[in-house]
Amino acid sequence: MSSTKYKKIVIIGAGIIGASIAYFLSHRSHNNVTILERETPRSGASGHSFAWVNAFGKDPRDYHTLNRRSLDMWYRMEYHLDADIGIHYGGELRWENSKESALQLQRRIRQLQTWGYPCQLISRDEMSELEPGLNPGKVESASYSKADIHVETDKFISACLNNAQASGTEIYTESDVIDFEIQNDKIVAVKTEDNEFPCDVVVLANGTDMTKLASLADIHIPQQFSPGIVIKTTPCDTILENIAILHAPSNDEYKQHIHLRQLHDGSLRIGQGTQEGINRDDSKQHADILLSCAKAFLPAIGNASAIATPVGYRPMPLDGFPIIGYTESLPNMYVALMHSGVTLAPLIGEMSTMEIMDDVRIDWFEPYRLDRFNKSN
Ligand SMILES: Cc1cc2nc3c(=O)[nH]c(=O)nc-3n(C[C@H](O)[C@H](O)[C@H](O)COP(=O)(O)OP(=O)(O)OC[C@H]3O[C@@H](n4cnc5c(N)ncnc54)[C@H](O)[C@@H]3O)c2cc1C
Known part of the structure; x- marks a missing residue:
């Protein structure tokens, strides 16, 4: 028409x-x-948003595929828009420190591999090669999803x-x-x-x-x-040499997983739990806890300080x-x-x-x- x-x-x-x-x-x-x-x-x-672009935890298969098609498109958006759209390439690294969650991760990676998602289980040595500055503590299982990116919305x-x-x-x-x-x-x-x-x-x-x-x-x-929190920090030196997104397991200090990414200005974004996790604690105290948790894994964060950030509603x-x-x-x-x-x-x-x-x-x-x-x- x-x-x-x-x-x-x-x-x-x-x-x-x-x-x-x-x-x-x-x-x-x-x-x-x-x-x-x-x-x-x-x-x-x-x-x-945490702005992790991925098809990792997306079920069932048709929803995974929908996300995957869009993830693939992100790679050409920079060219189409001919502008800095704040893409950070490098993939996602995660690990688990308990036997039960390690098993879940292994199952997930196998499932994603059968769907053709570029991800793999990696050893502790391979983790260190990818991110020499990472201090992961106990590692039961780890994975790397190399197509994942994050973007500056x-x-x-x-x-x-x-x-x-x-x-x-x-x-x-x-x-x-x-x-x-x-x-x-x-x-x-x-x-x-x-x-x-x-x-x-x-x-x-x-x-x-x-x-x-x-x-x-x-x-x-x-x-x-669906409220959620992603805290910000003041800028710090480059803390991730190769990967774009880090998912770390819970530890004694904080009983939830955290996820972290770094923007071009050096500031960090840190969230906790799953991508859909409900959270409304936008206090500075909570922001400080998330940052100190991240520092335990990434000492190079140094003296960056946490900035409490208002709740976002998905x-x-x-x-x-x-x-x-x-x-x-x-x-x-x-x-x-x-x-x-x-x-x-x-x-x-x-x-x-x-x-x-x-x-x-x-x-x-x-x-x-x-x-x-x-x-x-
Ligand atoms: C904490 C958190 C973490 C997230 N993490 C991720 C992630 O890692 N990866 C991912 O893919 N997604 C993530 N998301 C989800 C993602 O951010 C949202 O799905 C996405 O931003 C939705 O975009 P939108 O344009 O639909 O909505 P919005 O960004 O909310 O935009 C809607 C706009 O409409 C305007 N508006 C509302 N009412 C009116 C009106 N009556 N008249 C005119 N304008 C109006 C609002 O002002 C607003 O600007 C996350 C979200 C949150 C909150």
């Missing part, structure tokens, strides 16, 4: 998902994309938005969407406090607030509450899997809600654009449609 490139598209939310969709859409539509962002582009989950979001803007996309920050104008079962305009934006398609990429906003159009988006569909695509009852409302949105952003951006511009349904998205919540089992 040649007229699709003249569709007026309004994207609500300029986090990593909205920004990625805007970037891909802006190359297909003719100056007809508008982004409305309530605060600033990093104010939502994307600014609080602010750089990626800026690159997408700058690129989209250069292609004619209009971006309005401090523009809170408060309502929709609906006629004949279609949204014809999106309303902010001061403005009204006519549209042919509206894309909801507004994360945790989507449930409330969609309810104004009688659409139910089932979500669960957009988390009720069953934990993404919700992507047009809604049935309002056929021009497109929703994109997900955890692991950093990993998935390039794929969602590119494939959602195809669904919107080419009026097709991408097979890979079929398990992730909103209507799955209406189907009885």
Whole structure:
């Protein structure tokens, strides 16, 4: 349909998902994309993320594959965007210090290898070769996943938005969407406090607030509450020579796993537990404990100090899997809600654009449609 490139598209939310969709859409539509962002582009989950791009703990197989396809896309985004998007290559290193968790790790690695994920079990000597400065303590089992990366979400979001803007996309920050104008079962305009934006398609990429906003159009988006903490530190010397992400086991001082990465400015990001772990302790005391735990494994952290960081809220569909695509009852409302949105952003951006511009349904998205919540089992 040649007229699709003249569709007026309004994207609500300029986090990593909205920004990625805007970037891909802006190359297909003719100056007809508008982004409305309530605060600033990093104010939502994307600014609080650990930003590990991976398909490690993603089950079942089709969800693993979805994440894997997007991970592979990250490698070409730097080239497409022609900008520093804050990618840190080098893979992920983890180890376990108890027999039971070592067995779980070994099983996981074997499973991932049968799916063709580039990962392997490594010896303690190989760990030291990879990271000579690491002081892991007891090691029952260790693994290395070499394709994993982490990214600096602010750089990626800026690159997408700058690129989209250069292609004619209009971006309005401090523009809170408060309502929709609906006629004949279609949204014809999106309303902010001061403005009204006519549209042919509206894309909801507004994360945790989507449930409330969609309810104004009688659409139910089932979500669960998922707070998490990733603390920051002041800059320190380079602490990881080769790898990008470190997962360390619990120890006597701290009874949870921690994960750690270092940004280009030398500062660290440290989280605890699993990728979906619930945590709301944003105290300085908790930040100090996480950092001292990391220092025990990586003495080169030296005198860096912890900065307490506010809780981040993951957009988390009720069953934990993404919700992507047009809604049935309002056929021009497109929703994109997900955890692991950093990993998935390039794929969602590119494939959602195809669904919107080419009026097709991408097979890979079929398990992730909103209507799955209406189907009885
Ligand atoms: C602690 C934590 C750790 C994480 N770790 C990882 C990880 O390691 N790897 C990974 O892949 N993912 C991780 N995630 C998940 C990932 O960060 C999110 O899935 C992703 O950031 C979601 O992006 P988004 O653009 O959908 O949402 P957001 O970044 O939340 O963006 C939504 C935007 O919409 C705006 N908005 C809301 N309502 C309105 C409105 N009415 N009008 C206009 N604008 C509005 C908000 O201001 C916000 O900027 C983590 C998340 C957290 C919190």
